[in-house]
Amino acid sequence: MPYIGSSVKRKEDVRLLRGIGKYVGDIHRAGMVHAAILRSTHAHARLVKIDAAAALKLPGVLGVLTAADMPGLKTIPMRTGVIPGLERSQQTPIATTKVRYVGEPVAVVVAENRYLAEDALEWIDVEYAAQGAVIDASESMKPGAPRLHDATPNNVAANFQVDVGDVDEAFRDADLIIEEEFSTQRHSAVPLENRGLVAEWDEGRGLLTMWGPTKMTHTNWRILSELTGLPQSCIHFIEPEVGGGFGARGEFYPEDFLIPFAAMHFRKPICWIEDRSENLKAMNQSRQQEHRVKIGVKKDGTILAMDAEILFDMGSYTRTHGGVPAIAASAMLRGPFRVKNYRCNVFCVLTNKTPVGTYRSPGRYEANFVRERLLDMVAHRLKLDPADVRRRNLIRHEEMPCDLGKHPFHSMVYDTGDFPGQFERALERFGYEDLKATCAAAKLEGRAVGVGIGCFVETSGIGPWEYARVEVDNAGQVVLYSGCNSVGQGIATALSQIVADELQVAIENVRVVHGDTAKVPYGNGSNASRSTVMAGSAAVGASRKVKDKLLRLAAANLEIDTADLILRDGRVVARGAPERAVSFKDLARLALPGAALKNGMTPGISEEDFFATDKRPFPYGVHIAEVEVDKETGKIKILDYLVTEDIGRKINPMIIEGQMAGGLAQGIGGALLEEFVYDEDGQPLSTNFMDYLLPTAMEIPKAQLISTEDFPSPHNPLGVKGAGEGGITAAGAALANAVSNALGVEVKKLPLKPDYVLQLIKDCQAAG
Amino acid sequence: MSTRQVCLTINGREYTGAVEPRKLLTDFLRDDLGLTGTHVGCEQGVCGACTVLLNGEPVRSCLLFAVQANGAELKTVEGMAPNATELHPLQEKFWELHGLQCGFCTPGILLTAEALLKEIPHPSEEQIREWLSGNLCRCTGYQNIVTAIHEAAKTLSERRT
Numbered sequence: 001m002p003y004i005g006s007s008v009k010r011k012e013d014v015r016l017l018r019g020i021g022k023y024v025g026d027i028h029r030a031g032m033v034h035a036a037i038l039r040s041t042h043a044h045a046r047l048v049k050i051d052a053a054a055a056l057k058l059p060g061v062l063g064v065l066t067a068a069d070m071p072g073l074k075t076i077p078m079r080t081g082v083i084p085g086l087e088r089s090q091q092t093p094i095a096t097t098k099v100r101y102v103g104e105p106v107a108v109v110v111a112e113n114r115y116l117a118e119d120a121l122e123w124i125d126v127e128y129a130a131q132g133a134v135i136d137a138s139e140s141m142k143p144g145a146p147r148l149h150d151a152t153p154n155n156v157a158a159n160f161q162v163d164v165g166d167v168d169e170a171f172r173d174a175d176l177i178i179e180e181e182f183s184t185q186r187h188s189a190v191p192l193e194n195r196g197l198v199a200e201w202d203e204g205r206g207l208l209t210m211w212g213p214t215k216m217t218h219t220n221w222r223i224l225s226e227l228t229g230l231p232q233s234c235i236h237f238i239e240p241e242v243g244g245g246f247g248a249r250g251e252f253y254p255e256d257f258l259i260p261f262a263a264m265h266f267r268k269p270i271c272w273i274e275d276r277s278e279n280l281k282a283m284n285q286s287r288q289q290e291h292r293v294k295i296g297v298k299k300d301g302t303i304l305a306m307d308a309e310i311l312f313d314m315g316s317y318t319r320t321h322g323g324v325p326a327i328a329a330s331a332m333l334r335g336p337f338r339v340k341n342y343r344c345n346v347f348c349v350l351t352n353k354t355p356v357g358t359y360r361s362p363g364r365y366e367a368n369f370v371r372e373r374l375l376d377m378v379a380h381r382l383k384l385d386p387a388d389v390r391r392r393n394l395i396r397h398e399e400m401p402c403d404l405g406k407h408p409f410h411s412m413v414y415d416t417g418d419f420p421g422q423f424e425r426a427l428e429r430f431g432y433e434d435l436k437a438t439c440a441a442a443k444l445e446g447r448a449v450g451v452g453i454g455c456f457v458e459t460s461g462i463g464p465w466e467y468a469r470v471e472v473d474n475a476g477q478v479v480l481y482s483g484c485n486s487v488g489q490g491i492a493t494a495l496s497q498i499v500a501d502e503l504q505v506a507i508e509n510v511r512v513v514h515g516d517t518a519k520v521p522y523g524n525g526s527n528a529s530r531s532t533v534m535a536g537s538a539a540v541g542a543s544r545k546v547k548d549k550l551l552r553l554a555a556a557n558l559e560i561d562t563a564d565l566i567l568r569d570g571r572v573v574a575r576g577a578p579e580r581a582v583s584f585k586d587l588a589r590l591a592l593p594g595a596a597l598k599n600g601m602t603p604g605i606s607e608e609d610f611f612a613t614d615k616r617p618f619p620y621g622v623h624i625a626e627v628e629v630d631k632e633t634g635k636i637k638i639l640d641y642l643v644t645e646d647i648g649r650k651i652n653p654m655i656i657e658g659q660m661a662g663g664l665a666q667g668i669g670g671a672l673l674e675e676f677v678y679d680e681d682g683q684p685l686s687t688n689f690m691d692y693l694l695p696t697a698m699e700i701p702k703a704q705l706i707s708t709e710d711f712p713s714p715h716n717p718l719g720v721k722g723a724g725e726g727g728i729t730a731a732g733a734a735l736a737n738a739v740s741n742a743l744g745v746e747v748k749k750l751p752l753k754p755d756y757v758l759q760l761i762k763d764c765q766a767a768g
Numbered sequence: 769m770s771t772r773q774v775c776l777t778i779n780g781r782e783y784t785g786a787v788e789p790r791k792l793l794t795d796f797l798r799d800d801l802g803l804t805g806t807h808v809g810c811e812q813g814v815c816g817a818c819t820v821l822l823n824g825e826p827v828r829s830c831l832l833f834a835v836q837a838n839g840a841e842l843k844t845v846e847g848m849a850p851n852a853t854e855l856h857p858l859q860e861k862f863w864e865l866h867g868l869q870c871g872f873c874t875p876g877i878l879l880t881a882e883a884l885l886k887e888i889p890h891p892s893e894e895q896i897r898e899w900l901s902g903n904l905c906r907c908t909g910y911q912n913i914v915t916a917i918h919e920a921a922k923t924l925s926e927r928r929t
Contacts, residue, residue: 009863016871017859019805019845023872026804113799115790192809192817192906193872243807243872244906276810488870488907658866658908665909689814689904697900697910727909 003497003507004718007654010493011507012486021241024196024212029269032198033062035262036117037255037272038107038124039281040099043133043352043682044146047095047126050107055123060112062266064124067096070261074227076252079219081322083409085158088151089350091317093227093257099128100148100316101354102684103281105254110266114273133352133682137290137313140351148316148350157314158323158348162330164405165341170305174296178377183749184366184732186288186313187674189359189666190694193243195283196273197255199263208260209236214485215250216525217515223252223320224260232517239515245487246666247358247527248284251320255282280687284321284357285676288313289329291370297378301389305341308333308370312348315355323348323409325356328363328459331410335371336419336457336620337393342405352682358527360666361729364458369750372454372733377746385436386453386737387427394419394455414457414618416711417646423455426622426644429704435626439741448631449639450742454623454733458645460722461533461617461715467522468538470499470546471606476570476585478505480542482514483523484535489724490655491531497651498536498718502543503550504567505584522610529619529722532651534611537716541609549605553587556599617713617721621645623734629742631761634754636672636739641703645726648712649719660705660727667731669695672752774838778803779847787834794818796834797844805845805875809904816903819876820844826883845875848882857923858882858916867916869907877903881917890921 015021052064067073075090094105107124111117132146139145140155148155171177197212208230213220217237225232242249255272263270274282290311296304310333312326323346330344359365375393379386395402397418404412427433435451442449467483480499484491492512500507513519524534551562554572558565564575572587574580582590584605590596593603626640643660650656673693677685686692705727712719736747745760771786774796785800792811797803797820806829809815813831820829821843848856858881861867868874877900884891884899891899896914905913 010866012871013863013868014855016868016874017845017855017862017878018849019803019875021871022804023807025808026798028799028802114795115788190906191870191872192815192904193807193870194809242870244870246906276812276815488872490869654866658869658912661909661911662869662907663909666906688812689810690812694904694906696902696904697897697914700910702911702914703909 003500004651007652008493008497008507010490011496012490012492016241023193023241023243024198025273027198027211027240029198029200032269032271033110033112033266034114034117035259035270035272036109036114036121037105037258037278038109038121039278040095040102040104040106042099042128042130043102044131045099045128046131047097047099047106048129049127051125052107055109055120058116058120058123060116061120062110065108065262065265066106067094070094076254076320077223078318078322079216079320081324081327083158083160083323083348086318086322086348089149089157089318091254091319091355093254101352102682103354105258108258108262110262110270135351135353135678135680135682137311137349137351140349141347148352152350155350156347157318157350160346160408162342162344162407167305167307167341167343170341171296174304175299176378176381177294177296178374178381179294180374180377180748182291182293182370182373184287184289184369185751186285186676187670188283188285188287189246189248190692191244191246191249194274194276194279195249195253195255197259198269198271199260200269201263201267203267207234207236208264209238210260211238211240213237213250213256214239214242214515215245215487215527217485217517218483218523219525220252220256221517224256227257228260237517239485242487246360247362249487250485251284251357276689277687280692281354281684284319285315285354286325286356286359286362287366287670288356289366293370293374295374295378299382301378301382301384301392303337303339303393306334306339308344310344310346312346313351313356314348315351315353317355319355319357321358324358325363327409329367331407331412332364332457332459333367333371334404335368336395336455338395353678354684360663361458361725364456364729365667365670365732368454368456368730369732369736372730373736373747376737376740387432390423390453390455391420394423396420411614411616415615415713415715417620418710419620422620422644422646423622426624426642429706430624430642432624448629448742449626450738450740451624451626452734452737452741454730454737456621456623456726456730458619458725458729459616460529460619460725462528462530463534463613465610465612466524466534466538467520467608467610468535468542469606469608470539470542472546472550472584472588474588476583476588478503478510480510480512480539481520482512482535482539483520484531485515485526487526489659491526494532494651494655495536495539498539499543502540503547505570509570529724532720533617533716533722536651536718536720537611538609540717541611542607545607545609546605549607550584550587553590554582557582557590613715615715617648617715619645619647619721619723619726621726623730625734625738627735627738627742629739629757634757636752636757638668638701641701643703643727644706644708645723646708646710647723648721649709650707651720653707656707656723657705659724660707661703663725663727664703664731665695665700667728668700668735671732671735671750675751772835774834776837776840776842778842779844789833789835791834792830793832793834793837794829797829803844803846807872807875809872816880817873817876819879819903821879821883826880843879845878848878858920861916861920861923865912865916865919867908867913873903873905877905877913884917885921885924889925893918
């Protein structure tokens with residue numbers, strides 16, 4: 001039975017369950033010392049003076065580094081999402097003359113242990129000259145607002161447009177035009193493991209080793225080389241176990257420069273593990289967008305045009321992802337619907353808050369919320385069923401592949417799928433028609449029960465390439481060296497399944513190596529639900545080359561034509577004569593240089609492959625939520641929830657369902673609980689887990705999670721579409737629609753915290 | 769800074785160490801004793817990743833000083849499996865039912881679950897969720913954890929009969 005499609009237990013789990021997996025904080029090097037980072041307490045200020053004299057006198061303190069100790073500092077470059085203009089607000093790894101958010105690194109203390117390093121932080125005296133902070137994106141764009149960066153006079157780091165069809169003409173034919181403002185709040189990935197790094201400098205050999213980089217090890221490897229001037233061949237990155245990523249962990253952060261710099265400076269192995277309070281101020285935040293959207297429709301609900309303006313609050317600096325959340329929001333605001341005339345004007349706006357990066361389903365979560373709310377408002381105004389408005393506009397199977405028109409930064413050709421079919425099956429499964437009656441009956445009893453739909457198209461499998469090398473080692477075991485990374489998603493298991501099927505070996509005999517730059521020369525990492533798509537496809541290519549080599553070696557050994565040989569259980573076997581066989585282990589011996597060179601073959605059983613594509617798969621699906629709102633307290637209880645998603649082909653259904661469930665939990669957190677709140681001076685108020693609320697087992701319901709493989713992607717040999725983000729992407733949309741339905745209100749912002757829900761109820765009552 | 773002697777039993781083995789009074793139990797376990805299976809997620813007692821059993825009760829090792837555990841009997845995740853080849857029924861079910869992804873919260877959740885099943889051998893789903901409410905998991909959405917604990921309870925009760 002093939003491994004692909006089977007819910008095999010994960011290879012990663014036993015060590016994690018036994019508590020013997022090594023995360024970065026578990027790594028210990030002889031003579032290791034500890035770093036702590038002094039962070040700005042001001043949201044916007046000039047750095048006048050840093051006096052570390054008192055800290056330096058403390059016992060156990062090795063030293064304090066500031067920008068003055070790091071001549072020739074460069075800014076951290078963008079790795080993707082490059083929009084012209086964004087380069088003007090890139091960040092140096094440590095503040096030089098100004099600080100622009102609370103949490104920005106100002107100094108690095110190195111001491112014998114973490115307690116002493118943290119003690120010393122309190123003895124560093126920093127003099128700031130406050131410059132007035134600007135917190136709100138709209139305010140920041142106004143004349144006279146405090147300017148964050150000299151090179152961006154109006155605090156707009158970048159601006160771009162999407163323009164498809166003729167929007168103005170289309171609006172002239174509309175029976176109804178609705179114009180609304182929506183907003184999504186600042187929240188983020190918040191993985192349970194805080195960030196950390198261990199850096200060790202071998203002064204004698206000039207080699208730097210670093211444990212902790214993840215997500216895009218090879219990208220960060222190159223960036224560190226560029227920032228330090230140390231060749232990549234002298235830098236060795238090793239990815240340990242990773243306690244959750246979700247987009248935020250593993251980007252190149254200021255600390256990714258500061259810690260190796262300190263290790264080289266003090267000539268000691270240095271460990272830095274941030275605490276939660278730092279994490280909630282210094283790790284990429286996300287999701288904060290304001291949308292002003294105008295939609296024009298016919299009486300029957302047919303969409304004629306959409307015209308949007310998006311303010312992307314990017315915080316104080318451009319980070320490595322560039323403008324991905326803004327790009328994705330503007331690209332995917334149309335979702336699975338036919339919007340032939342579409343205009344979007346996007347402003348990437350600087351504010352004195354923690355810089356923003358990608359978080360699982362970046363830009364799409366926001367855009368889905370906005371569009372799905374708008375469609376429900378259209379339905380309410382036209383007295384149509386929200387499902388009917390969607391039916392009217394869903395792109396049909398016969399329209400695939402569907403080109404949505406040019407976007408300056410995003411591939412926009414939907415590859416394949418049946419959006420209406422998926423939609424109808426979701427409604428049927430959830431019992432949507434019956435539920436409408438149930439909700440109406442509950443309302444008669446005075447209960448606020450509602451149902452809400454959120455349709456989505458995801459983007460996944462981003463290229464442009466991925467690397468794989470497959471080898472058969474001396475024990476006959478198969479090893480895959482992959483350019484992807486593990487962020488806890490189970491990628492080693494999924495890739496093992498793929499390779500085991502290609503080479504017909506037991507999955508126990510496949511090992512996956514990733515995140516180690518000494519063993520894997522190239523990689524693009526794990527982001528944008530790309531690992532199974534890109535790394536999986538590269539693994540297929542390399543496996544097939546290895547298969548060919550195994551067959552050729554066996555053919556020479558057994559004196560049988562390759563066409564008459566097959567792979568079976570770690571051996572090459574003669575078709576129809578299984579007693580004539582040779583094991584992978586014996587073939588590995590025959591491939592050693594001595595024998596191979598004598599036989600005119602390239603030594604070794606090791607083959608590389610790159611899988612390259614610019615075309616992206618687009619998974620798609622539906623969220624439906626049923627909620628009850630307590631009208632006294634504003635508390636929302638999720639009564640039932642369904643996610644369906646077509647992901648082309650399933651490698652491991654258990655892992656896929658796990659991704660959907662985990663994504664959904666985060667989506668619920670983002671819709672109901674999570675928010676980074678700042679006061680008017682830019683002081684962050686959500687800097688611990690009492691104030692930044694992650695959902696617990698009490699808030700997350702048992703959901704119906706349905707993945708389908710009806711439409712394999714034509715863009716890769718596996719047909720897979722990437723399954724990491726469908727669970728989260730329309731949760732804000734479906735919950736906001738369900739709450740609106742339950743209360744007879746129009747939700748226009750997230751999160752749906754009790755105070756906002758109560759305000760909606762009050763406004764509704766006041767309006768009669 | 770002066771140090772105090774701490775002597776305690778962890779997973780059936782005796783350990784002694786000299787610690788500063790301010791050293792957290794969690795740091796003592798991880799840094800001094802090398803028991804890094806106990807994880808630190810928030811250092812303020814909210815996330816539950818550092819949960820260990822102290823004289824059989826689940827506690828947050830980030831909210832205790834090492835000196836407070838002097839003389840105590842501790843159990844950490846490293847002490848759950850009966851030997852190097854077998855797993856505890858909870859670990860088995862977490863593996864089988866995909867009750868973990870990144871694994872960072874897992875040790876604390878396993879120990880909380882062990883304490884739960886000792887106190888309530890056949891917990892309802894509601895009881896399991898209530899016991900879990902002090903342990904944050906950012907990956908799984910909890911459902912598979914709940915199911916795994918439920919199934920482990922069955923295995924444990926079969927073994928008892």
